[in-house]
Amino acid sequence: MKSGSRQQWQTLWMYIVLSWNFINGQIRYSVPEELTKGSFVGDIAKDLGLHLAQISHRNLRIASEFGKQHFSIDVKKGSLVIGERIDREVMCEQTPNCLMPLEIIIENPLQLYRVDVEIQDINDNSPRFHFTERTLKIAEYITPGARFPLESASDPDVGSNALRSYSISPNEYFVLNTKTNTDGSRVPELILEKPLDRETLPIHTLEITAVDGGTPPKSSTMKMQVVVLDINDNIPQFEKPDYNFFMKENSPKDTVVGKVTATDLDEGLNGAVIYSLGVHTPEAIRRLFNISEIGGEITIQEQLDYEKASSYKFDIRAGDKGNPEMEGYCTVHIEIVDINDNAPEIIFTSLPSPLQENAPVGTVVALIRARDIDSGDNGKVILQLHPDRPFKLQPSFANHYALVTDGVVDRETFPEYKVDIIAKDSGTPVLSTKKTLTITVLDVNDNPPSFSQPSYAVYTKENNAPGSVLCAVSASDPDVGSNSQLSYSIVDTSAQGISLSSFMYINSENGTIYTLNAFDYEQVKNVQIQVQAMDSGSPSLRSNVTVHIFVLDENDNAPVVLYPPVDMGSLPLQKIQRSVKAGHLVTKVTAVDADAGHNAWISYRLLEMPANPLYTISQYTGEIRTRREVTEQDGAIQGLTIEMKDNGQPPLSSTVSLEIALEEGSLEPMLDVRDKSHSASFGKKDITLYLIISLAAVSAISFLTFFILVLKCARNKANFFSNGRTRSDWEKNTQRNLHIQLNSDGPIKYVEVVGGDMLSQSQSYRSCFSQMTDASNFTISKSMTASDFMEIASPVNTSTPGQDFENGEYQVSIGMICFDHHCMLITQTKYLDRYLYLINSIPCCGLAPCPVFVSCLAHH
Template sequence: MEFSWGSGQESRRLLLSLLFLAAWKAGSGQVHYSVPEEAKRGTFVGRIAQDLGLELAELVPRLFRLASKGHGDLLEVNLQDGILFVNSRIDREELCGRSAECSIHLEVIVDRPLQVFHVEVEVKDINDNPPLFPGTQKNLFMAESRPINSRIPLEGASDADIRANAMLTYTLSPNEYFSLDKPSEDERVKHLGLMLRKPLDREQSPELHLLLTATDRGKPELTGTVQLLIKVLDANDNAPAFDKTLYAVKLPENVPHGTLVMKLNASDLDEGSNADIIYSFSTDILPNVESKFYLDPITGEIMVKGYIDFEESKSYEILVEGIDKGQPPLSGHCTVMVEVEDTNDNVPVMEFKSLSLPVREDAPLGTVIALISVSDRDSGANGQVTCSLTPQVPFKLVSTFKNYYSLVLDSALDRESVANYALVVTARDGGSPSLSATASVSVEVADVNDNAPAFAQPEYTVFVKENNPPGCHIFTVSARDADAQENALVSYSLVERARVGERALSSYVSVHAESGKVYALQPLDHEELELLQFQVSARDAGVPPLGSNVTLQVFVLDENDNAPALLPLRARGGGGALSEPVSRAVGAGHVVAKVRAVDADSGYNAWLSYELQPAAGGARSPFRVALYTGEISTTRALDEADAPRQRLLVLVKDHGEPALTATATVLLSLVESGQAPRPSSRVLAGGAGAGAGAGAALVDVNVYLIVAICAVSSLLVLTLLLSTALRCSAPPSEGACGPGKPTLVCSSAVGSWSYSQQRRQRVCSGEGPPKADLMAFSPSVPDSRDIEDLQSATGDSLSKPRQPNPDWRYSASLRAGMHSSVHLEEAGILRAGPGGPDQQWPTVSSATPEPEAGEVSPPVGAGVNSNSWTFKYGPGNPKQSGPEPKKQTQVSFLLRRKEAFQSRQ
């Protein structure tokens, strides 16, 4: 473009190719452009997107926006091509006044992520303002007696442009009386003056008309003119004269009304009324000066009458003239320059340009949370603002640009520790005293799923009685999640990693997903399932979800829900109650038969006792039944008075609450001694008698079994002896009676023999010499004194059965082994005949935790555990040995969970 001059308002077009439109960057990412004032709408300013390094496709998604204080409509950005262009008329004089530098400060803000750019657009001045005089005509009164070379001040023209466009030169129309006096070198005295070069003669020329022209140095040049009308007067030869042509004074801002600025003094060499001076503001004074100051016409005192604000105007130029009262009046002129001094009277102003809330607790360090703009209208140190942050929080303020601060994350956040931060930003200037402003910001921390649900303990033990109703509530698991909202919403489920037998875990129990309640879906049977171990998972609803597991050990407690079951034997001659021959020659205490029964329950619920029901008619029977063994023996010698057929009714009862019973009927036939066969025990179940059939067939079986047991026992004894010899040959620290738990198995008064799978365990009995893992003693019959000594030594541990220890565990497979034990007894393997050591299968025992009391297993039938088994020969439970004159023996099976056994070791 190029300039073109026309008529009228001298419209102009500026050649844009002559201006610098290229942007440049300097410190802190600031970009500079320049544009001439009065440029037409749509004028190209710069490729702002390219210069800021932004992609055109990112402008709209990243919310590209332009901000400018008070000048937001002057410039605009085309989001399609990223070009900054003029949007409306730009008048540099209106925008910046007479300031030498004039720029439009733009803030370019883009989000995602947040970025702020600062753009300075310099407005170039063009010569669009001609010089202007205060008026089109100026009237001057001048005495004809005025001396040659006297100076008459004139008000110069003003040009709203700057630099060369505002530099004026003056010319005066040709005349013979006056010449033009140019401004002095003091820039503060810019007024023109007329110099009288020839004496005036009112009679010859009462009025003089001159034309004063002001021309600037712009291209093209612009001019302004004023008509000077000089009227020549008579008399009053001396004009008032001030002490100084220029007065300079400093005045603090905010001074109260009536404050004296200064007092002027002018003198007149005339006398009388020609020497009386009246002070007044010049007619060329600016309106804002006259509104701020008052001039006393008599005293010449200048006082403050308005609000003096440094931020409004930094200086005032007061034109004063002194006029005498002569005829015609003469005047003198002076200039008062009032410089306003700044005081710290403006509080800093803060403005949040951008605020990104809430902040995720996993936000990286350096994340920008807010952009803060600060400003202070004061100058110098009074306008220098610094920001601080309180209290001590994981955030900090970073100065990103002049008067801009970023609130950024300084350390890691944890919503579970602090969910909200109340920040106070303080802006303080450098004045004395300093002024400050505060702004509060509440920073909320957004939760992320960084905490898994946690149970109070890793494992729970639950005890449930068997035969529970289906769907009953047995336990409630609860996990706590430290997160919030859906991240803390916990749901529960079963972890089906293993099956329970051949059935799925979900067929036994279920877990409510919300409450964590565990329900038993079907009645549990202690005889089928003693321990149900499974895991429950807790998962939150976060993304991704987090979870943890807890183990539940559900022990099914036994109830007395199984009545004693009598074990049937083959009956001689078929079914029905048959007679068992008993020789009348037997003495007191002879065992004639035995009732055997088992109970599917465990513990005291399976502890059986036998009672002989009274005979009909109240007759006293010559037989009795052992309380805990079921052996039927004679109480006295039989005689001829006893009935040849004896019908015995045996009541078998367990120790449950309530107790369950079964009855057995035993028929005995008393015969002479020559007619009686070899004695043998018979068991009758449900009223059926047990005969002595197939006795011959059992003899052969007994022989083979005895031979097999002897062979196995010999090998076992030999192995243990070799092992003991090797151990004894070891160093003393590994002796057979070395330190350790002293008693896993200890012998009783009548002897015992035991086997243990713990190969390296040392076993000692009391304080005697070391014993090997296999210990065999010949059973002997203790007398009453031995029994009393044994009872006194063991105390209540033997006289009273103990509550079964929770570590005892039994399985259905153990009870199934009872049948094999019955056949062993029928074969006579463990029976030595009348009066000999008779091995009885146990129906009761007591578990004791004290090592010194030995270990006795509770009644579990005749099964053998795969982990360890123990045979014990002894007098049995003292509770059943009182009335028994005959020696009793017991075989007890030590059954326990492998884990419990190892823990006791």
């Protein structure tokens, strides 16, 4: 073909660029072969609905099933162009439809498109004869009409560009006929029209021309010499012109495919037939098959492969030994039967990228293609996955699959998945292939920190050194990276009205809690804080834990006189008559200690006692009484120094001064209604019995109180839990109950209420007992709650002999107890954030009964 014609064809095809269309959701282009590199094929960006900027951003690329990249993407124009020269005859041989499937892969997100490019044939090949010269020998006595098959020309082009016809140079003896076989191939036949005369013309020179159907048509010529013979006038004849055989592709070497038979009517050497492959049989077929010269048996010389060629067609020549030699031809068709000898292939079109553990169900992980080069059921492939993996295969088209998530992936459970993909065909026996795909799971912040303990309890002594370590909390996070990096902080800014920032500090990196200031048990007995652990993820997750800090008491407070009021280290002047008897009650000193437990147990004693002291003080009650009768030698003013010492280690003490004035005259004895004989005998002999009875009374009250509280707590607990309340709610409510502590060193000094809320519903009791009698006589008269206390605790301004309540220090009356004509007034005050209940003797008016207590108070 001339270069001008080729350029015209290429220009024509470029302007045509046969229209593309979608078939079953696929894109199809048509393009002629032999186009130059860079020639336009189709506007792939437009057909895929992409902008030019998305081509490079989303990494548009081509995955071809062929070894070479015949096409490429013009990223500037978004078009599919020729990557290298395409020869249709090399790619598809003589297949009518030459399709080149392309896989267009787009990433971010991952998508796959199928593009079929049809390569159209151009008339770039001329018909060719296997031999440019041929000699045909014909006996001179051959009658007209005899036909002589000639070698057919081959044209690799297809369609209209394929071989169309044959012609013969002008002569008077021969004409040319074209015979069409069942497979569509055209074979020329030389027909004798006029008897030959060797003596006239022994050799005839002819030209056979093969012409294709292209525009313009192409042709080639074979020169033929016809030699006229005058012997052997019969050619071998085959039983049938075409033989069809079937052979399995796994047949071993030297297996007989079949047998052809030809006969010659001549006798002797002219009738002896010799078989051979046709002279134009390709070399590839000659390597595969062989035919015996005598028997005509066709055998296999090499292993057959259905995947390389499914059928073979060639000619068998039968020649005799006559002179001249005569020959006949038949065509052999061998169909190769496929067997399942190829395992399926698993091709990863796109390798998986790391998968986030919060990826939704249906997320595409990878693109997979299955292929089996066998045919029929042997080539049908089924893909399977390991059953216990959260993935599944989603079919796409033509053995293409998308590996997608089918469940929740959790990095903390499986940081990496090994997915086994098994491909099985449907042949017999079944062949399979397995490939393992590794999928890495990326962490997301989906786990909050977890503390090592549900709560922490810390015990520290008061007056601790600032900067000391209280405790260390520890949390862990199963996430990784920044998602597991924890920081600690204290959530509460204050607790019980105390600013936590001034008392403690937490190391944000390791959770160690330090003290900034010393604790004071008398101010803070326990602190409950919330510590938070927060990770560094986005968004960050956090968890809280409760830290209970209990302050332990130390003996750091000396006793303080609570009653009578102290002025500049001295008690108010007390007056008694010189006529008082031994054992007369002068006054009572009541002291308290802000500490707790043994540190708050107080004992009293007089300092600097003379040889025959007039006064004595009770070690545990602080009552000051006359030890003997007053004499004339006793001075008018008596000075006493009272020491109050606690029971701590080491013990702390304080002193207070008291002056007692001795006066002449007759006054009613203060709060002393005991007869002399009983007083004398009891004061000397039964003090031990008094202490024992007092302790037994306190123990009985404590035991009974404890027993009732246990019953109430058990009933409340059952009610709380049956109503759906949690234990933490119950504990929180319980912590608000009043705790009544009976502090006694012998006779009861005071009742201490610690940690209580006056408005909370706690169980308490109104007790009636005598402080002035030798035998403690008390009973439980009524069960009361804290609200009952508030109802009966009305502010009054009471006064007792020797006491000054002008400042209203004892303003709340809780209750009273009675013995004979004496009443015990129980009053409430607040000292160092604690409620104290004091018990004091108040004489009633004459023989007035105690229920008229208010009228009694009016006279005092």
